[in-house]
Structure formats: structure tokens, C-alpha cells
Amino acid sequence: MSYLPYAVAAWLFIIGLYGVITSRNLVHLCICVSVIQSSSYVLLLAIGYRTGRPAPVYADIPAGTPAVDPVVQALMLTDVVVEVTVMALLLALAVQVHKRLGTLDPDRLRKLRG
Amino acid sequence: MTRPIRTLFFFVSAALLALAFWLSYSDLAPLGRNTSAYGDLVNSITVPQRHITDAVTAVNFDIRGFDTLGEEFILFASVLGVVLLMRRRSDDPMGDHEDKARGRIVPYPSDAVRVTALLLLSPMVLFGLYIVSHGQLTPGGGFQGGVVLSTAPLLFYLASTYPQFRAVTPPRLIEAAEAVGASAYIFIGGVCMALGGQFLENVLPLGKTGTLVSGGTVALIDLGVGLEVSAGFVLMMLVYLEELMEAKEQ
Amino acid sequence: MIAILEAGILIFVALAGTAVVLTRDAVAQAIVVSFYGLLLGIMFFVFQAPDVALSQITVGAVALPLMILLALARVKKHENDQTD
Numbered sequence: 001m002s003y004l005p006y007a008v009a010a011w012l013f014i015i016g017l018y019g020v021i022t023s024r025n026l027v028h029l030c031i032c033v034s035v036i037q038s039s040s041y042v043l044l045l046a047i048g049y050r051t052g053r054p055a056p057v058y059a060d061i062p063a064g065t066p067a068v069d070p071v072v073q074a075l076m077l078t079d080v081v082v083e084v085t086v087m088a089l090l091l092a093l094a095v096q097v098h099k100r101l102g103t104l105d106p107d108r109l110r111k112l113r114g
Numbered sequence: 115m116t117r118p119i120r121t122l123f124f125f126v127s128a129a130l131l132a133l134a135f136w137l138s139y140s141d142l143a144p145l146g147r148n149t150s151a152y153g154d155l156v157n158s159i160t161v162p163q164r165h166i167t168d169a170v171t172a173v174n175f176d177i178r179g180f181d182t183l184g185e186e187f188i189l190f191a192s193v194l195g196v197v198l199l200m201r202r203r204s205d206d207p208m209g210d211h212e213d214k215a216r217g218r219i220v221p222y223p224s225d226a227v228r229v230t231a232l233l234l235l236s237p238m239v240l241f242g243l244y245i246v247s248h249g250q251l252t253p254g255g256g257f258q259g260g261v262v263l264s265t266a267p268l269l270f271y272l273a274s275t276y277p278q279f280r281a282v283t284p285p286r287l288i289e290a291a292e293a294v295g296a297s298a299y300i301f302i303g304g305v306c307m308a309l310g311g312q313f314l315e316n317v318l319p320l321g322k323t324g325t326l327v328s329g330g331t332v333a334l335i336d337l338g339v340g341l342e343v344s345a346g347f348v349l350m351m352l353v354y355l356e357e358l359m360e361a362k363e364q
Numbered sequence: 365m366i367a368i369l370e371a372g373i374l375i376f377v378a379l380a381g382t383a384v385v386l387t388r389d390a391v392a393q394a395i396v397v398s399f400y401g402l403l404l405g406i407m408f409f410v411f412q413a414p415d416v417a418l419s420q421i422t423v424g425a426v427a428l429p430l431m432i433l434l435a436l437a438r439v440k441k442h443e444n445d446q447t448d
Contacts, residue, residue: 002144002145002146003139003140003144003145004145004371004374004375005145005374006135006139006142007139008374008375008377008378010132010135010136010139011378011381012377012378012381013131013135014128014131014132015381015382015385016381016385017124017128017131018124018128018385019384019385019386021120021121021124022117022120022121022124024388025388025390027390027393027432027435027436027439028388028390028393030432031384031390031393031394031397031432032384032385034397034428035381035384035385035400038381038400038404041404041408041416041420042374042377042407045407045408045411045413046145047142047148048148048150048153048413049145049146049148049411049412050146050147050148051145051146051147052146053412054412055253055412055413055414056157056168056169056170057167057168057169057170057252057253057414058160058161058167058168058169059167059168059251059252059324063161063162063167063323064157064158064161064162066154066157067157067169067412068153068411068412068413069148069150069153069154070153070156070157070160070169070170070172070173071150071152071153071156071173071178072150072153073170073173073413073415073416074170074173074174074178076408076413076416077170077174077257077415077416077419078181078182078185080416080419080420080423080424081185081188081189081257081419081423082185082188083423083424083428084423084427084428085188085189085192086192087428087431088192088193088196088350088431089192089195089196089199091431091432091435092195092196092199092200092435093199094435094439095200095357095435095438095439096199096200098438098439098442099442102446104439107117145370168415170415170416171415245418253414253415253417253418254415254418255415257419258415258418258419258422261419261422261423261426261427262422264427265422265426268430347427350431351430351431351434354431354434354435354438355434357434357438358434358437358438358441
């Protein structure tokens with residue numbers, strides 16, 4: 001039971017990949033890519049967590065108390081920024097595909113050569 | 115490859131992938147019992163050595179500040195990419211644009227929407243500035259406060275019409291603000307080098323722990339990053355909204 | 365032994381992720397993604413990561429569904445223009 005977060009991370013990766021492969025809409029595909037990215041958040045969170053310790057903010061706890069790992073949380077912050085940038089570019093690309101080829105279906109895209 | 119064959123191939127690969135995940139995750143420690151000497155070291159030195167009470171901001175902007183420089187430029191490059199991708203063929207920024215479908219009569223926003231949006235506007239800006247400036251004291255920082263700040267013009271758009279919104283957010287000013295914020299990071303690194311340290315080393319006076327003027331370069335970098343992130347997000351939303359517009363001559 | 369709150373929020377996140385993928389209509393999926401982002405923010409909060417929770421709530425529950433809905437509105441408008 002203590003391996004639950006790792007199982008959830010693997011499950012999110014696999015279900016996101018299933019969504020990407022069996023998608024019929026490019027925007028649905030982009031959102032499934034974001035689900036795959038969120039599996040890395042769960043994994044990093046599980047690696048950084050220490051049982052019973054507070055958050056690494058020393059505003060009202062005495063300085064030097066042992067806390068949760070802050071380096072892994074900094075990695076997660078960068079991860080969230082990268083997610084929003086990747087999604088913005090993917091959605092802009094999907095809109096341009098629709099403008100040029102008239103369809104958002106990945107299966108039909110192979111047949112149309114612009 | 116047809117769709118059923120693709121799905122069958124996926125199920126076989128997913129089973130192998132799940133097996134690979136299981137083999138690799140079983141070597142990690144169970145939840146809550148991982149050990150990391152680097153994390154414990156960072157926790158023990160942020161307050162005595164850097165006078166910063168938020169360890170995550172200290173790691174982001176001071177101890178690993180060079181990596182965050184790369185992250186800010188990822189955001190900058192992606193905003194640039196979206197603007198380039200969505201550029202209209204006729205460069206007509208203030209043409210006669212309507213933000214509605216052809217032939218539809220759109221009512222002016224109702225009084226309830228306008229009052230709520232305009233009442234929330236100034237607290238939102240104040241809250242965003244609070245999160246940006248208190249980055250080194252409490253959870254927050256440049257990025258989070260910048261995103262909160264960038265939703266304020268959108269509240270204004272909800273309460274008014276599109277030409278009024280465009281009058282409030284001139285694209286040239288927002289592009290200039292984003293460039294200033296991004297280059298402020300490098301400029302502060304250069305100032306650190308000029309003051310005798312290395313690039314982005316914290317050589318400014320560190321101040322008193324727990325006050326707004328603490329942490330040296332972290333407070334200044336927070337302001338620059340907040341400016342860049344808020345301007346970048348407003349620019350991205352402007353470009354997406356602009357893509358919806360229908361020019362009258364079409 | 366993992367606590368009840370942490371196990372519960374992890375199972376909710378797994379179920380919400382499955383719901384995001386299994387919702388095929390893109391407009392409905394934007395709303396489900398916003399709820400999923402909020403749930404991830406609560407998970408970060410439960411696991412003692414308030415900085416990341418702030419980031420995730422502002423980005424994943426507000427900025428991301430906004431961009432998705434704007435892209436979908438653009439696509440719908442282009443389709444309406446073409447059928448006129």
C-alpha cells in the first residue's frame with residue numbers, strides 16, 4: 001500500500017498514452033498529453049515526501065526543523081511551467097492544422113496532403 | 115496500420131510498459147522514507163545563510179538560479195512561437211473586428227457580470243502583486259503571482275467589449291514589458307558579476323529575515339520574473355482572442 | 365503505513381485522470397480538465413507542497429482550460445464560416 005503513488009503515476013502514464021493512440025480529435029489528443037505530463041508530478045511528489053514533516057517554509061516554524069525536500073518541489077515548479085508552454089504551442093499547431101486542412105481527425109490527416 | 119491493429123499493438127506494449135514500471139519502482143523506497151542529503155542540507159542553510167524563509171524560492175532563484183534562467187526563456191520562446199504561429203496574414207492590429215459569429219446579435223454584458231468583474235479587478239491586481247513581492251517569505255514567487263496578475267485584463271474583457279479591451283492592453287507596451295522582464299534576469303546576473311561575484315551569485319546585502327527587504331537578489335529577480343510571466347500570458351491570450359476576430363472586409 | 369487522506373486523494377486523482385481521457389467531446393473535456401487541475405492542486409497541498417499547489421491551481425485550472433476553449437471556439441468559427 002505504500003507503493004500507491006508509484007502505481008498511480010504508472011496508471012496515469014498508460015491511460016494518457018491510450019488516449020493519445022485512440023483519439024479522434026486533435027484537441028482531445030493535446031489534453032491527453034497533459035495527462036501524461038501530470039504522471040511525472042505524482043512521481044516527483046512521492047520521491048520528495050517525508051512522513052510527518054511539514055512544508056519547507058520557515059515563516060512560522062523555527063529555522064532548521066527538518067522538512068520535506070525542497071529541491072524536488074523546485075523541479076515540479078519547472079515541470080508545471082513546461083506543461084503550460086507545451087500545451088500553448090500544441091493548441092496553436094492544432095488550430096493551424098484545422099485552418100489549412102479543414103479537419104481535426106488524426107486518421108484523416110494522413111490522406112490529405114496540403 | 116489500421117485502427118484495430120494499432121489498438122491491439124498498444125495493449126501488448128502497455129503490458130510490457132507496466133512490467134517495466136513495476137520492476138523499476140519496486141527498487142524505490144516506500145512513500146515517505148526516501149532520503150536525500152542535498153534536500154536536508156538546503157533546508158538547514160536557507161535561513162542562516164541566505165535569510166530567506168521559503169526554501170523552494172531559495173532553490174529556484176538563488177541556489178539553482180541558473181536553471182530557472184533557462185525555464186524563463188522556455189516561457190519566452192513559447193510565447194514567441196505562439197505569436198508567430200497565429201499571426202494573421204494582413205497585419206492589421208486595429209481593424210474593424212467583431213468578436214461574435216456572423217449575423218448574431220450579442221447583448222452587452224449584464225449588470226451582475228459587470229459589477230462582479232469590476233469589483234474583483236483591483237483585489238486581483240493587489241493579490242498578484244502581494245504574491246510576487248512576498249516570494250521569499252511565504253509560498254509564492256514570480257511565476258505564481260505573474261499568472262494571477264495576467265487574469266486581471268481578462269476580467270476587464272468580461273465586463274466590457276473587445277475594442278475597449280484592446281484600448282487597455284496595447285500590444286507594443288506588453289511586448290516591451292515582457293522583454294524588460296526577461297532581460298532583467300540577465301541584467302541582475304551581470305550586476306552580480308560587476309560587484310565582484312560570479313554570475314547570479316547573491317552578493318547584494320541580505321537584509322533581515324522575515325521582512326520584504328531580504329534575500330538579496332531574490333527579491334529583484336522575483337519582480338522581473340513576475341513582470342515577464344504576466345506580460346507573456348496576457349500576450350498569449352491576446353493572440354488567441356485575436357485569432358477569433360472576424361475582419362469586416364472578409 | 366500510508367494515511368487515509370493521502371491514499372484517498374491519490375485514488376481520486378487516478379479516477380479523474382481516467383475520466384479526462386474517456387471524455388471524447390472536447391468542450392466537455394475542458395471542464396473535466398479544470399476539475400482535474402484543481403484536484404491535483406489539492407493533492408500537492410496534502411503532500412506539503414504549497415508553492416507547487418499555487419502554481420498548479422492558477423495554471424491548470426484557469427489558464428489551460430481558457431486556452432483549450434479559445435482554440436475550440438476558433439475551430440468552430442472556422443467550420444461555421446466554411447458551411448456558409
